[in-house]
Amino acid sequence: MHIIRYTYPTARSLAPTTAFQGRSPWAGLESEIDRLFANALGEFSEPAAGNTFPVDLYEDKANTYVRAELPGVNRDAIHVEMVEDNLSIQASRTQQAGDREEAFAFSRTLSVPENVQADKVSASYENGVLTVTLPKREEAKPKKVSIAVN
Amino acid sequence: MSLVQSIVPFLARRPAPAAELGATVKPQHTLREAPDAWTLTVYLPGVTKENLEVTTEAGALSIVGRRVWQQPKDWTALYRETSSANFASTFEYDLSVDEEKIRAELKDGVLQVTLPKAAALQPRRIAVQ
Numbered sequence: 268m269h270i271i272r273y274t275y276p277t278a279r280s281l282a283p284t285t286a287f288q289g290r291s292p293w294a295g296l297e298s299e300i301d302r303l304f305a306n307a308l309g310e311f312s313e314p315a316a317g318n319t320f321p322v323d324l325y326e327d328k329a330n331t332y333v334r335a336e337l338p339g340v341n342r343d344a345i346h347v348e349m350v351e352d353n354l355s356i357q358a359s360r361t362q363q364a365g366d367r368e369e370a371f372a373f374s375r376t377l378s379v380p381e382n383v384q385a386d387k388v389s390a391s392y393e394n395g396v397l398t399v400t401l402p403k404r405e406e407a408k409p410k411k412v413s414i415a416v417n
Numbered sequence: 418m419s420l421v422q423s424i425v426p427f428l429a430r431r432p433a434p435a436a437e438l439g440a441t442v443k444p445q446h447t448l449r450e451a452p453d454a455w456t457l458t459v460y461l462p463g464v465t466k467e468n469l470e471v472t473t474e475a476g477a478l479s480i481v482g483r484r485v486w487q488q489p490k491d492w493t494a495l496y497r498e499t500s501s502a503n504f505a506s507t508f509e510y511d512l513s514v515d516e517e518k519i520r521a522e523l524k525d526g527v528l529q530v531t532l533p534k535a536a537a538l539q540p541r542r543i544a545v546q
Contacts (some may be wrong), residue, residue, distance in 0.1 A: 323496065324497075325494050327489070327491045332492065337526075338460040338529035339525050343536035393526045394464060395527065396486065
């Protein structure tokens with residue numbers, strides 16, 4: 268007894284039918300595959316879910332820099348705080364969604380190197396990217412000492 | 418559309434974005450529908466007006482945003498979560514969009530594209546005689 272019913276392609280099943288109305292019979296399959304890939308790969312490009320945002324940490328000789336991607340945030344709604352060795356960034360975005368307003372709040376705390384002059388931290392916001400400059404303490408900067416060789 | 422293209426849809430697709438862009442990422446976006454228009458919000462942090470291209474062609478809206486900021490030579494990356502790749506994405510729409518009236522506005526790294534619906538499709542109240 269066959270549990271599965273086998274169907275063999277016949278001339279009738281292979282002939283173009285009127286059901287597709289000139290559309291490629293594969294059109295549906297194509298968009299379905301696109302959707303599957305978009306779902307599987309889409310997450311790579313999107314920031315992590317939730318109320319967080321991506322940050323980068325850089326340093327040069329004099330400063331440590333934190334760059335945070337915060338598109339569409341009001342400058343007034345960005346709060347940057349240094350608490351001991353932690354830098355906390357809070358921001359919120361409000362946007363019009365039809366006739367009502369939607370608000371999103373973001374916050375993030377990073378631990379930064381210890382050698383930061385907390386009172387000289389500055390921040391700037393441009394094109395949706397927040398850059399925080401954390402100057403290093405004098406003793407932490409690399410020093411050039413020339414030693415006389417006798 | 419030729420027979421080959423109808424059998425292998427891949428051949429009928431638009432060419433990939435220009436190679437000079439390098440690897441690209443798809444920006445995060447939201448799409449909202451109102452009775453008279455669709456609003457597409459695309460998040461493009463670090464992209465300025467001068468470095469953004471919004472084009473419509475054959476029923477597709479394509480957005481290419483180049484990042485302006487380059488890491489200075491003497492900066493060392495200690496930790497990175499973002500990518501330096503440029504943004505590129507294509508959104509297809511159908512005849513219900515009034516192509517002539519598409520507007521785009523960029524502010525603080527957020528692009529708002531308004532796609533008004535064609536007048537024939539907008540809800541209309543019909544006076545009953």
